[in-house]
Amino acid sequence: MSRYRIPGMGRVDPAAPVSFTFDGRSYQGLRGDTVASALLANGVHLMGRSFKYHRPRGVVTAGSEEPNALIGTSRGPGRFEPNTRATVQELRAGLTTESQNKWPSLKFDIGAVNDRAYMLFSAGFYYKTFMWPRSFWDKVYEPFIRAAAGLGKSPAEVDPDSYAHRNLHTDVLVVGGGAAGISAALTAAKSGARVVLVDENPEMGGSLLSDPSVRIDGRGSWAWLAEQLSQLRAAGVRLMTRTTAIGYYHQNFVGLVERVTDHLDQPPHGAPRERMWHVRAEQVVLAQGALEKPLVFDGNDRPGVMLAGAAQTYLNRYGVKVGDNAAVVTSHDSAWYAAFDLVDAGARVAAIADTRDSVRPDLVEAARKRGILVLTGHTATATEGRLRVKSVRVNPVRNGQVGAGRKIPCDALLICGGWTPSLHLFSHTKGSLTWDADSRTFLPDHKTEACQIAGAGRGLWGYGFVLEDGVKAGIAAAQALGRSADASDARVEGDRPGTGISQKELPTDRSPGKAKAFVDYQNDVTAKDIRLAVREGMRSIEHVKRYTTNGMATDQGKMSNINGLMIAADALGKEPPQVGLTTFRPPYTPTSFGAFAGYHKGATFEITRKTPIDPWAEAQGAVFEPVSLWRRAWYFPKAGEDMHAAVARECRATRASVGMFDASTLGKIEVAGPDAVEFMNRMYTNPWTKLQPGRCRYGLLLGEDGFIRDDGVIGRMSPDLFHVTTTTGGAARVLNMMEDYLQTEWPDLDVWLTSTTEQWATVAVNGPNARKVLEKLVEGLDLSDTNFPHMSVAECTVAGLPARLFRISFTGELGFEVNVPARHGLQLWKAIHEAGQQYDICPYGTETMHVLRAEKGYIIVGQDTDGTVTPQDAGLDWAIGKAKKDFVGKRSLSRPDIVAPNRKQLVGLLTEDGRKLEEGAQIVLDPSQSLPMTMAGHVTSSYDSVALGRPIAMAVVTGGLSRMGETVHIPMPDGTIRATITSTNFYDPAGERLKA
Amino acid sequence: MLLIHCPYCDATLPEAEFAYAGEAHISRPADPSALSDEEWRDYLFIRTNARGPHFERWRHIHGCGRFFNAVRDTVSDRFLMTYKAGEARPDLTVKEAAE
Incomplete structure (x- = not known):
């Protein structure tokens, strides 16, 4: 048995020892321990160093609010986690x-020099210390700050664990499984409501687990608890332990994170490490209890100094005494009970110093009976002990005067500065708070959600009151659901009622300027820092918080916010409610990214859309690229080819003979109905009335602001049916936009819109021999140029499959696009590939498609346009139906900004030295101007062109269309490149090849 | 995650099924060419940016696909009501008086 473990006490299993290591040393704890309780059982208080001053620190709490005892935990490769709270992590083998x-070790740390140099690290030191010289920023200050910043080490490997997401709907969600929560849940459940009760601890019970001496309904509190839990189960209540309510959102939507495997020696294969629950509840009962605050005085952070309630929990729940000879400094009755429990368990308590002048006589009597020295009206002014507290100095305070101090030796110092109702979840809902002047705490006031608040969470103290309040909350929740619930009352004996006060830092007889009286342990913020912030002009509590970082650590100020507020209010000479409280935000406790990500990682991060031809491309060793959610074949490398060589070969083959391309991802929309042509006239810039069935046309879609939104070739299949194609990434947006106009602006039009993107597989066949390949496969259609000229569309049979065949080209070559029902896509692809062997048909990918289209100056919406490009800017005036009275965006084309000169316009660029430009590179007109230069545009597309034997580029340039032949300059890190402005139509400008 | 009532499906469903679609009751002018540059600018860009009840459009994009109108309080993020596209802008003072 460990030195500080008390046999027969606690809820740990003495027959089940568990071994673990801390900083390389082996220790033994018991099943049911946390890392913190097991270390304390072994007499280890020193668990970490503080963030800024690297001061030795021990555990302060026994719960999830712990600011100090943050440790790294590991259970094998990839399973390292920094900043685990030792008070939460359960022991596992x-x-x-x-x-x-x-560094180098916990007991001897170089960084502790910061502690001696603390004058340099006062509030706002970031803003003051690193001001000058300016040249020190990059080389000295920033590396120093970056190295010093951050808590713990980030894991270096990919997290191998899985995380689950689940939904849960319930009538009543009760948050907090203490006395109030249990009675609320049972009352509501008895009314017939579906109830879920959650608690962040491994077992239900809350403070009852730390108060075994209290008797309820004639039984010990633990026996009563067990009985209540079996009643809850019998009533069908879902009990969820190790489950933290991290956020409370609109309409009673609550996020829970359940820790599933971190406490298990051997997690079951495939079990998620954590599970996030999305809960929608008709009624929420918040029974989160209260959080104990420390007292603020010099040296209140030494290892061995901890909250009195934590010491009581370690004793009663884990059977661990935190020291042999404790002392207590408190301003609340609760710490007296902690002292009594310690003495009754065989430890010594040297003294209780209470800051209040008068304390309930029964407490004083009970203390004296146990041989504890009682010192009321006292302050604490110092502690001693480097790696563990050795003594505390206490002084009497009479009429505001601090008297002579006396040193009380101790190996543990229990402090209590009162209790703060846990308002976090309530604050998430923007519920308002009210200041209770008697208890000097904030209490919940107006609610914005359908919730009840019960117990210590609304400032009540003592099990009798709290149990009664839980029943009331349960009845209120049931009644809100239209159910009737019965009241019940519990008889409590040996109750531990209590009151106390909240206060600023304790008075001292020494220089307050030298006191290290910590308010926020985790961020090393002292009372002096807060007063300095006020002196330096911070008036709002929000400014004080940001300037000092008080409450900004991972515990979100659970222990420090109220103490910080008390001190700031005193410094400002205001009452605390006038200074205000900073806002609590989700999550309640630090939450792993994995829990948020859930299934959205790796292959299931997003869906991957694949075309019917994708398996063939994969079998051929294609390299893929993502295009919106699609994965598309990028290029098809042959053995020994890199991307450059493969793309060059594909380009050459297509222009010389014939290439084939999987264009199935193109968005497709059928616009059908008697008013289809009118609808098309209103949506697209182009005129559609005279387009005959069997013909197609390039369509340009603008926003109402006149900027290009999408484009694509549109075929008229019959007088009332259009086959619209869109860009791959724009399909859903275009359909949404069409639906919007159809439903809300022109509901009188008789038109139906149907997405057919995934109904058709599309194979583009391009090149001088394209017709020869297809002629072998096409039935029922004469493909000759006379009968089926450029921009034709027809229904026919291709390779025995029903098809819509377009004669269009995105390469500048003779081109066809064959659409067949998607289920036949792969069959069509193979048939064309087979038929094309005679002409060395070359499958090509998206990169070659990009190069070939750029050689012709065909734009890609979203690459050559960016949402600020008009048809005129892009050189697409010809696509505008000038005779049309109206279409979406037409009015904007005459707006002053749109017709203004010197808009950025799309042009071609040819570099003088033959270097390839970088896409995104900035363009200037005068390279000798002083910095910062005036940008005249940027490169939108840039490729090596095999057909032209040189690189080509497209760019938007201020007034570019009137600068043909002029020279512009592209400054790059290794020198400025000169380029000539040209037309974007680099290859076959007369378009002869299309007409072949 | 808000719950939103689709007036076409007559069902209250999670926000994830819906897409926001901007302010409501801004009709496209019947003849845009008749508008001055200032009037057209106002139609394109000027929005109320209300603090409090805001009339706005939503689409039940992963459901029935219909666009509809809603009144949402931008302070509390609470939906006061939803109604079908084309219906008149509700008079909130009448609604309040009825409650």
């Missing part, structure tokens, strides 16, 4: 843990 913020 083989657990490896380590302390943080120390």
